[in-house]
Amino acid sequence: MAEPGLLPAVQMERLAPAPLASPCPRIPRARVARRCAQRWADLGCSSGPSSGGMNQLPQKNPLQPRPAGCSHSRLSSAESSSMDGFWMEVERIQQRDELREEDSGGNEGQLPEGEAESQWLQDTGLSGLLGGLGLDSDHKELLSTLTQTQVAAVCRRLDIYARSVRRQHKTPARDVRDVFGVFNSVKMSSENGDSSMKGAQLSSRASKSPPAAEPGGLQEQAGREEAFNMDSAYSEQAAVLLQKSRPSQGGTSAWGKCSLPKFTIPKGRLGVTRIGDLSLQDMRKVPSLALIELTALCDVLGLDLKRSKAGKWKAAETRLFGVPLDSLLEADHKVLPSTQVPLILQALLSCLEKRGLDTEGILRVPGSQARVKGLEQKLERDFYAGLFSWDEVHHNDASDLLKRFIRKLPTPLLTAEYLPAFAVVPNIPDLKQRLQVLHLLILILPEPNRNALKALLEFLRKVVAREQHNKMTLWNVSTVMAPNLFLHQGRPPKLPKGKEKQLAEGAAEVVQIMVHYQDLLWTVASFLVAQVRKLNDSSSRRPQLCDAGLKTWLRRMHADRDKAGDSLEATPKVAKIQVVWPTKDPLKVPLTPSTKVAHVLRQFTEHLSTGSKGQEGSEDMNSLLLHHRPMESANILLYEVGGNINEHRLDPDAYLLDLYRANPHGEWVLKQSPT
Numbered sequence: 001m002a003e004p005g006l007l008p009a010v011q012m013e014r015l016a017p018a019p020l021a022s023p024c025p026r027i028p029r030a031r032v033a034r035r036c037a038q039r040w041a042d043l044g045c046s047s048g049p050s051s052g053g054m055n056q057l058p059q060k061n062p063l064q065p066r067p068a069g070c071s072h073s074r075l076s077s078a079e080s081s082s083m084d085g086f087w088m089e090v091e092r093i094q095q096r097d098e099l100r101e102e103d104s105g106g107n108e109g110q111l112p113e114g115e116a117e118s119q120w121l122q123d124t125g126l127s128g129l130l131g132g133l134g135l136d137s138d139h140k141e142l143l144s145t146l147t148q149t150q151v152a153a154v155c156r157r158l159d160i161y162a163r164s165v166r167r168q169h170k171t172p173a174r175d176v177r178d179v180f181g182v183f184n185s186v187k188m189s190s191e192n193g194d195s196s197m198k199g200a201q202l203s204s205r206a207s208k209s210p211p212a213a214e215p216g217g218l219q220e221q222a223g224r225e226e227a228f229n230m231d232s233a234y235s236e237q238a239a240v241l242l243q244k245s246r247p248s249q250g251g252t253s254a255w256g257k258c259s260l261p262k263f264t265i266p267k268g269r270l271g272v273t274r275i276g277d278l279s280l281q282d283m284r285k286v287p288s289l290a291l292i293e294l295t296a297l298c299d300v301l302g303l304d305l306k307r308s309k310a311g312k313w314k315a316a317e318t319r320l321f322g323v324p325l326d327s328l329l330e331a332d333h334k335v336l337p338s339t340q341v342p343l344i345l346q347a348l349l350s351c352l353e354k355r356g357l358d359t360e361g362i363l364r365v366p367g368s369q370a371r372v373k374g375l376e377q378k379l380e381r382d383f384y385a386g387l388f389s390w391d392e393v394h395h396n397d398a399s400d401l402l403k404r405f406i407r408k409l410p411t412p413l414l415t416a417e418y419l420p421a422f423a424v425v426p427n428i429p430d431l432k433q434r435l436q437v438l439h440l441l442i443l444i445l446p447e448p449n450r451n452a453l454k455a456l457l458e459f460l461r462k463v464v465a466r467e468q469h470n471k472m473t474l475w476n477v478s479t480v481m482a483p484n485l486f487l488h489q490g491r492p493p494k495l496p497k498g499k500e501k502q503l504a505e506g507a508a509e510v511v512q513i514m515v516h517y518q519d520l521l522w523t524v525a526s527f528l529v530a531q532v533r534k535l536n537d538s539s540s541r542r543p544q545l546c547d548a549g550l551k552t553w554l555r556r557m558h559a560d561r562d563k564a565g566d567s568l569e570a571t572p573k574v575a576k577i578q579v580v581w582p583t584k585d586p587l588k589v590p591l592t593p594s595t596k597v598a599h600v601l602r603q604f605t606e607h608l609s610t611g612s613k614g615q616e617g618s619e620d621m622n623s624l625l626l627h628h629r630p631m632e633s634a635n636i637l638l639y640e641v642g643g644n645i646n647e648h649r650l651d652p653d654a655y656l657l658d659l660y661r662a663n664p665h666g667e668w669v670l671k672q673s674p675t
Helices: 029-044 077-081 084-095 115-123 137-144 148-168 176-180 217-221 234-243 286-301 325-332 343-355 369-382 395-407 419-427 431-444 447-465 474-486 500-516 526-540 548-565 597-612 618-627 656-662
Strands: 225-227 262-264 574-579 587-590 636-642 645-649 667-672
Touching: 084 474, 084 500, 115 148, 115 286, 137 526, 148 234, 148 286, 234 286, 234 431, 286 431, 286 526, 325 343, 325 447, 343 395, 343 447, 369 395, 395 474, 419 431, 419 474, 419 500, 431 447, 431 500, 447 474, 447 500, 474 500, 526 645, 574 597, 587 597, 597 636, 597 656, 597 667
Parallel strands: 225 262, 574 667
Antiparallel strands: 574 587, 636 645, 636 667
């Protein structure tokens, strides 16, 4: 994230201390919980669970109940009873008259059967299957990348849509057998070369519920690292575990704020791909693939993934608060074209980082309501003019402004469509599978939402890191921030009475997981990168011919050529690395099984250093160093360009020979880090 203090239109000098806000009257905790729960139920439950705007997802096959003492009691007893931060936050929102029964935005609601499946097929890039027309090449390419569990998910949505269409006497959808009769779900090779796990027939096992885990298993593993496999599709992993009639090693047992296990991503030969490593063209393919995989995983787990309908929102008369993220970024790009996070959000986070990280009760202790309203008006008027002085902002007021900014977004930061999916994550017994679902949800988010969420989570992690000074544990931070992320514009979801405590704990758990495991969640799974490669490969080979026989022959010819190219005899002994800077020749490195990207970066850095000493090639090197000051290897990046990928920033631990075999027609290019 760009350093907010350097933004040209935002004055970010060191903030002068301001007088502390007058303390709020102490309200008895039990009274707060009773009042909030009752008001929540009164506001949100009058129409029942089926009419709500942000209902939790109904379960197609309810998951196995957790063991006694474990239901939502994955939290320690102290945590479960310390939901005061959540209820106090809701109470403050109510006192500020933000929690209203009337609808101030749009009426989000769940899509009816048929329409939901139609929207799903559009979101996944398979809208052409709706009208009964023939499959075009784009659909064939996408379908050819799917695993067995993913194919089953598409089939199920097509079946539901077809039944709905028949009832409404519309144009019939294509029969599932017509679509998949010619496609065999392939063993999808992962980005790191491992074939995906074999999935059994889902039709016979989708109705089975995963067995309950034995209590205590996770506590025994809390002290050690556990592998988080991204080489094979999560739905395939879940199907295999279900076939073996046992839960994954993640377990379902109680876990508390101090006993979250550590998950590590095993680095394959092609390394780890993080969000931001892929080009925009390739990243645009990821959400549809992630949505198909999320749906397949929920099918295996017995969860019915129904998205909500995005409500209509009225255009705000303001410039900052209540404005969509993409509109904010459009205005911000006039000031700072490269920014990916709204400048107002960066400024608020920067203000809190400079003054509030060591303050006891930061985020929990409220500011002055009168001051906060005044500051909001001043920001609206002076922020883009660069006239707003952050010296006058107290950290508790900045905390309220931050939460107010999140709540007042026209659509939730986690999106109206998938907020119910985030809310249902705590109902999944297995922690690792909860992480898998969250990982896919993060990839589905629109880019502005994902970038803003990442900036927020990075700040919350900094708050937790200063726990000894500010007394804000991970659980404290999670309970305070959960209402602001899950109660959009202060309005609660409509839930059956008696579910308020479960919602509160579940929302706090989701925030807790996202803060703690954010590095893992902001990666692109290797099996998804492999699917992107296959999509690009199929698209680049698309022959512009009408004869089906010639098309088949050309595909076989390409396949045979690639098979020959993958053999060791056809592999070159030396790799040529293109350099963006004005050097005479490409950098040449030996292409051996042990050559890593890090070796290339180190060799290039040494090459620069050698050139500066007047050795061979010094003219080019001195010219290079004249325009580019000596750089550390951390400032130089190696990219994979072309072939079956548009552009891919490579992990320093990736092996060149394996990269060549994964993409024999690509090139490697050294560039300076954009940051």
